[in-house]
Amino acid sequence: MGPGSRRRLAAERAAPVTWAPVARRTGSTREKLLGAVLVLPAVALALVVVGGGVGATALQAFGLLPVVGRPRPGTGAFTARPGELFAAIGVSLSVAVVATAVAVVVGTTAAVVIVSRTRSSRAVATLGTLTVTIPHLIAAATVGLLLSDAGVLPRLLGISPDDWAPWVGGPLWGAAIVELAWKESAFIALIVTGTLATRIQTYDETAALLGAGRAQRFRHVLLPLTAPTIVIGAAISFVYALGSYEVLWLLGRTSPEPLPVLAVRLFQGVSLDARNEAAAVALVTCVLALGAVALTFAALRRTATWR
Amino acid sequence: MTPLRHRRRLAAMTVATASALFALAGCAAPAAPETAEFSDWDAVLSAARGQTVQLWMYGGDDQGNAYVDDVLTPAVAEYGVTLERVPVTDTRDALNRVFTELQAGRDDGSVDLVWINGDNFRTGKEAGAWRCGWTGLLPSMAGTGADDPLLQSDFGTPVDGCEAPWHKAQFTLAYNAEAIADPPTTLAGVLDWADAHPGRFTYPAPPDFTGSVFVREALASVSGGADEVPTAFSQDAYDELTPALWNRLDELAPHLWRGGDTYPANETELGQLFADRQIDMTMTYGPATLTALVADGTYPAQTKVLTLEDGTVGNASFLGLPVNSDAAAGAMVVANVALSPEQQAKKAEPEVWGQFPVLDLDALSAEDRELFDALPTSPVVPPYDELSRNAHGELAAEWVPALDDGWRQNVLPR
Numbered sequence: 174m175g176p177g178s179r180r181r182l183a184a185e186r187a188a189p190v191t192w193a194p195v196a197r198r199t200g201s202t203r204e205k206l207l208g209a210v211l212v213l214p215a216v217a218l219a220l221v222v223v224g225g226g227v228g229a230t231a232l233q234a235f236g237l238l239p240v241v242g243r244p245r246p247g248t249g250a251f252t253a254r255p256g257e258l259f260a261a262i263g264v265s266l267s268v269a270v271v272a273t274a275v276a277v278v279v280g281t282t283a284a285v286v287i288v289s290r291t292r293s294s295r296a297v298a299t300l301g302t303l304t305v306t307i308p309h310l311i312a313a314a315t316v317g318l319l320l321s322d323a324g325v326l327p328r329l330l331g332i333s334p335d336d337w338a339p340w341v342g343g344p345l346w347g348a349a350i351v352e353l354a355w356k357e358s359a360f361i362a363l364i365v366t367g368t369l370a371t372r373i374q375t376y377d378e379t380a381a382l383l384g385a386g387r388a389q390r391f392r393h394v395l396l397p398l399t400a401p402t403i404v405i406g407a408a409i410s411f412v413y414a415l416g417s418y419e420v421l422w423l424l425g426r427t428s429p430e431p432l433p434v435l436a437v438r439l440f441q442g443v444s445l446d447a448r449n450e451a452a453a454v455a456l457v458t459c460v461l462a463l464g465a466v467a468l469t470f471a472a473l474r475r476t477a478t479w480r
Numbered sequence: 481m482t483p484l485r486h487r488r489r490l491a492a493m494t495v496a497t498a499s500a501l502f503a504l505a506g507c508a509a510p511a512a513p514e515t516a517e518f519s520d521w522d523a524v525l526s527a528a529r530g531q532t533v534q535l536w537m538y539g540g541d542d543q544g545n546a547y548v549d550d551v552l553t554p555a556v557a558e559y560g561v562t563l564e565r566v567p568v569t570d571t572r573d574a575l576n577r578v579f580t581e582l583q584a585g586r587d588d589g590s591v592d593l594v595w596i597n598g599d600n601f602r603t604g605k606e607a608g609a610w611r612c613g614w615t616g617l618l619p620s621m622a623g624t625g626a627d628d629p630l631l632q633s634d635f636g637t638p639v640d641g642c643e644a645p646w647h648k649a650q651f652t653l654a655y656n657a658e659a660i661a662d663p664p665t666t667l668a669g670v671l672d673w674a675d676a677h678p679g680r681f682t683y684p685a686p687p688d689f690t691g692s693v694f695v696r697e698a699l700a701s702v703s704g705g706a707d708e709v710p711t712a713f714s715q716d717a718y719d720e721l722t723p724a725l726w727n728r729l730d731e732l733a734p735h736l737w738r739g740g741d742t743y744p745a746n747e748t749e750l751g752q753l754f755a756d757r758q759i760d761m762t763m764t765y766g767p768a769t770l771t772a773l774v775a776d777g778t779y780p781a782q783t784k785v786l787t788l789e790d791g792t793v794g795n796a797s798f799l800g801l802p803v804n805s806d807a808a809a810g811a812m813v814v815a816n817v818a819l820s821p822e823q824q825a826k827k828a829e830p831e832v833w834g835q836f837p838v839l840d841l842d843a844l845s846a847e848d849r850e851l852f853d854a855l856p857t858s859p860v861v862p863p864y865d866e867l868s869r870n871a872h873g874e875l876a877a878e879w880v881p882a883l884d885d886g887w888r889q890n891v892l893p894r
Binding site: 335 | 570572573576579582583603606607608679685687738741742743745756757758881888892893
């Protein structure tokens, strides 16, 4: 038994003095069994699809599933292109981190505006809801049309293509980050709004009655209570941005390539060996994504409201 | 170890084993094709009746899509064959689908025909993905020239009846005559012109098809002509010839669009830059598209084809039939109809698709020949015999990935 669960047990014995919005209750054996049966179909499906897909990718990456010839087990696919692989990891992580950070700040601010019941809250809510429904491919094409050298924005502003900053295909991946941050901020805004619309509002009102200012309430009431939602939303956005192919392919540049673009190029390469290398790149992407999710859960366990 | 951890490890092992089993289930080798399945053409015709043929082809060419949907599909329907066009962004997607289905041991493959040539054909042939020796059955094959080199070998890979010819293509550079009053006349001249006009020229990044052709053309140019580059690939020839190529392209890079910092990903993006007047030259292996693009105002009205003294590369493209197709007879009927003089002439009309025919026009009957003589001319694209003057053949398919990789290693990371 780890120190975490021991602490939790102690907290439960001391019960019911918890200040979390939803108190934890241990269910009966029957309830636990029913719960397990209810999630079983979803878990089985996820195991088959994710396990099968990742499993097949892993087999290819380690040379166990060649298109032609005998399986030649080994890790050669991982070490075949060290420079390109590390550059890809760097680009993918940077773009995903920056896009997620922007999305969290914009999304959380938008959520606070939405629940503030001011005149602008309805407009922000409508914008957020509409943005979520736009597919990423369409959004990427839209951002491309807007921000490319001869795009709508430079034309409206009367700036010549030569003087316009290289948003699309530029060294800072501007257009790709804008697209991911825009779409993901709407997603984060909606889920954070969902949390804020719960009884958290009563805590907020109580704090207001006790004389807390707007900034104090945000810092000491809203932020700690919505932190788990924000962290989960950020993790989902991050993992999405890390695995996104079409946005980075449409709005990105020739070199260095992000992980998914590198994987697809190698997979489509005429050399049959490159398929193993593509699988290796895909597996590295999976591991990074799983790592991000693991870190998220570790962080969640530290937040007070999770317990 | 706590029981919980133990259970978790057990679960993880179960998942790993299950996924391995799922994946291994797909490892069974595909059945070898029955080569003598059809005794004659009538047997093919009767087997084809009622079959649905999926033709996988590059979907980014509206005219090509319209030709297949509106002209070819009704023509094969007369034989009781339903033709479905499956658009792909890259022919390799179709090939990958075939490989994946073969890996999974499926003999009822969903890919029945692929518009293909070059390295994709070679890769498929190496992997045994094509049905071979079937084109001899097609009555329309009689209309092609028996000794036409473009139809005997596809980028140096012997065709061996593994694919039926569909059309010919000529790599073409086009320029905006409004911006370039005095166009260069050789490829070396084009590179010099690009040096002298910074930011007004670029090419798609290999391994994009068009960018890859441009790099091969540049190789011929810096090597002193297409004859100086041996068609068959050898590491020695590569090591001897490519340093000059990488030097020249490296020198050129700072003078390209965006200073060679990035490249268009494909022909469509290159065309977009040309349409936006950001560059003054574009290139394509399908010059047929130029007529319509100029007519609808996408490209500058003064767009002209640049005919080079040293000629450009030409090739033929084909219809490949995967070994595991579940509608092989229907696919053969489609390939035969597509090769008929009526279809080849219709397809050659600039308004329809403007693809050059693969038939030997001199050997056609007077009646069939009339179909081609009556073709309208394009105001932008010169006729095939002018376009293909001094043309050279494609290098062996092995050159393509070698040069693509070499470009990424030597020119890209400047």
